[in-house]
Every structure is written in structure tokens, then in C-alpha cells.
Amino acid sequence: MATGRGIVVAVAFALLGVGGRACAGPVDDLLQQFQAQGASHFTVAAGEALWERSVTDPKTGEVRRCALCHTTDLRKVGKHATTGKAIEPMAPSVNPKRLADKEKIEKWLERNCKWTLGRVCTPQEKGDALTMIGSR
Amino acid sequence: MRTRIHGIAGLTLAAGAVCLGGATLSVPTYAASARVLVPTDSAYLKECGACHMAFSPELLPASSWRAVMGRLDDHFGESAKVDASVQRGITDYLVANAADRATNEQSRAIMGSLSTNESPLRITQVPYIAGLHAAVLDPIWNGTPRPKTLTECGVCHIKVQSGDYKSKDFSVNDEAFRWKK
Numbered sequence: 254m255a256t257g258r259g260i261v262v263a264v265a266f267a268l269l270g271v272g273g274r275a276c277a278g279p280v281d282d283l284l285q286q287f288q289a290q291g292a293s294h295f296t297v298a299a300g301e302a303l304w305e306r307s308v309t310d311p312k313t314g315e316v317r318r319c320a321l322c323h324t325t326d327l328r329k330v331g332k333h334a335t336t337g338k339a340i341e342p343m344a345p346s347v348n349p350k351r352l353a354d355k356e357k358i359e360k361w362l363e364r365n366c367k368w369t370l371g372r373v374c375t376p377q378e379k380g381d382a383l384t385m386i387g388s389r
Numbered sequence: 390m391r392t393r394i395h396g397i398a399g400l401t402l403a404a405g406a407v408c409l410g411g412a413t414l415s416v417p418t419y420a421a422s423a424r425v426l427v428p429t430d431s432a433y434l435k436e437c438g439a440c441h442m443a444f445s446p447e448l449l450p451a452s453s454w455r456a457v458m459g460r461l462d463d464h465f466g467e468s469a470k471v472d473a474s475v476q477r478g479i480t481d482y483l484v485a486n487a488a489d490r491a492t493n494e495q496s497r498a499i500m501g502s503l504s505t506n507e508s509p510l511r512i513t514q515v516p517y518i519a520g521l522h523a524a525v526l527d528p529i530w531n532g533t534p535r536p537k538t539l540t541e542c543g544v545c546h547i548k549v550q551s552g553d554y555k556s557k558d559f560s561v562n563d564e565a566f567r568w569k570k
Contacts, residue, residue: 338442
């Protein structure tokens with residue numbers, strides 16, 4: 254069990270290393286934290302599925318998904334769904350400021366999951382999302 | 390009340406002029422009041438500039454800013470919640486620089502259009518601002534650009550980075566506003 258988890262974390266490290274980013278630290282901390290909260294291994298594919306999942310907001314009838322504000326291609330500039338403000342690319346490979354601040358990541362995952370899915374994300378979903386974003 | 394505020398503002402400006410005086414005597418700080426203050430507070434820019442532009446504090450009265458800051462977990466359908474200490478700091482910054490203390494022409498028009506105790510949560514609900522934009526929000530208006538809402542002021546007011554809403558550099562394309570060009 255413990256070794257399995259070690260391998261999973263190692264794989265996540267490897268995946269996050271792909272873009273050659275300097276700041277793997279905060280994401281690693283978070284992934285370990287999510288696993289301590291019961292998540293199993295994280296995959297880019299599960300992160301992609303979460304990113305494109307559409308949920309209809311019962312109050313407004315709007316169909317919401319992560320890509321609405323951040324775009325499907327994470328290397329592109331996004332656009333806030335309500336205000337239209339430009340949102341810098343999410344992919345750390347083109348925007349090194351991404352996934353560099355643990356508090357910021359946690360704050361926005363909480364807000365964005367609630368707004369998009371109508372609930373907080375599970376530790377599994379958060380880990381998958383970060384693994385996918387980190388691979389871009 | 391009003392007079393006292395203006396008095397204080399006048400003093401501050403006078404002090405500013407004295408400071409500037411040493412360097413460039415010819416720059417009249419007071420007359421440049423067609424512009425609104427461009428926000429610089431780093432906590433404000435960080436926490437209030439991610440989903441939309443960080444609005445000038447001078448576009449709403451202090452009571453409105455207190456109301457907006459008092460319900461950040463229910464912020465126009467989103468959560469903009471921040472730590473209590475950050476919230477206090479941002480509230481203080483906004484209140485200290487709100488429209489009721491400002492001497493520029495836009496802030497005065499904003500305050501003049503509000504009745505006492507009226508504290509809209511939106512800049513775009515201030516009667517003066519709402520009136521100016523009624524035409525571009527009318528469904529039958531066929532000019533451009535046509536954003537979903539007015540929140541990103543810079544889409545039309547392209548000099549907004551310098552606090553200038555009056556500029557002739559204006560991206561709205563319509564006969565009625567041709568004089569602006």
C-alpha cells in the first residue's frame with residue numbers, strides 16, 4: 254500500500270516534470286495531501302474528463318465547465334464566462350506563474366469547483382485536475 | 390458635511406502640490422480631475438482584479454464598498470471570499486478612496502445622482518452611470534462592441550488603464566457617439 258502510493262506520487266512527479274517547470278513543489282505537496290485524504294492515483298485522462306464535464310446550473314440554467322473560462326487548449330488565453338475578462342493561459346509551459354502558489358491553487362479550486370460543478374471537488378478530482386494542468 | 394470633506398481633500402491636494410512644487414511647479418494636480426484614481430493597493434489588485442478589472446474605488450460611495458465587501462461569499466453568483474484580515478485591509482482602502490471623498494468630475498456626478506443612503510452594489514446601477522449606458526444596453530442598439538455586460542469597462546473605454554473614461558479614444562462604433570472620435 255505504502256509503496257503503491259510512493260509509485261503513484263513518483264509518476265505524478267514525472268508527469269509534472271514534463272514541462273520542465275521550476276516549481277513542482279506546491280503541486281506535489283497538494284497531491285500528497287489529497288492522497289492522505291483518500292484519493293488514489295491521479296491521471297491526466299481523468300483530469301481532462303473533469304475539465305470538459307458539463308454541468309447545468311439549476312439556478313440560471315447555464316451549462317458550465319472549466320473550459321468555459323480557461324478554454325480547452327490550456328495554452329490559450331481564456332475569458333471569464335460572465336465578465337469577459339481575459340484570463341492568462343493555465344498551462345505552466347506557457348505561463349510559469351501557474352501552479353506556483355499552494356494557497357492560490359487551493360483558493361481557486363474551491364471557488365471554481367463550486368461555481369462550475371455546484372459543489373466542492375473531491376480530493377481525487379482536484380488531484381486529477383492539477384495533474385492534467387501540470388502536464389500542459 | 391460635503392464642505393468639510395472638500396476642505397480635507399483640498400488640504401491634501403495642497404500638500405501634494407507643495408511636495409510636487411519642488412520638482413515641477415507647472416503641473417496643476419487639482420485640475421487633472423477628469424480622471425478617476427487608478428487603484429494601486431496590491432491586496433486589492435490581487436483579490437479583486439482576477440475575474441474582472443479592479444475598479445477605481447472612486448466609482449462607488451464608501452457605503453457601497455462596505456456593502457460589497459460585507460457579502461463576498463455571495464458575490465454576483467460567485468464567491469470572492471478572502472481572509473478576514475485581507476477583507477478588512479481592502480475595505481479600508483476602498484472606503485478611504487471612495488467617491489464621496491473624491492474631487493474628480495466623475496465621482497462628483499456619481500455622488501450627485503445618488504440619494505442619501507442609496508448604496509448600489511454595482512457601479513453600473515449608479516443612476517449617473519446607468520443613464521450614460523442605457524443606449525448601449527438597449528437590445529435594439531446596433532453599434533459595437535456589444536459585451537454581455539458592462540463590467541469590463543475597458544472594452545469600450547480603452548484609456549481606462551489611466552483612469553480616463555472621458556477620452557476621445559473610445560472603441561464604441563455608432564453614429565450617436567461619433568463626436569467622441
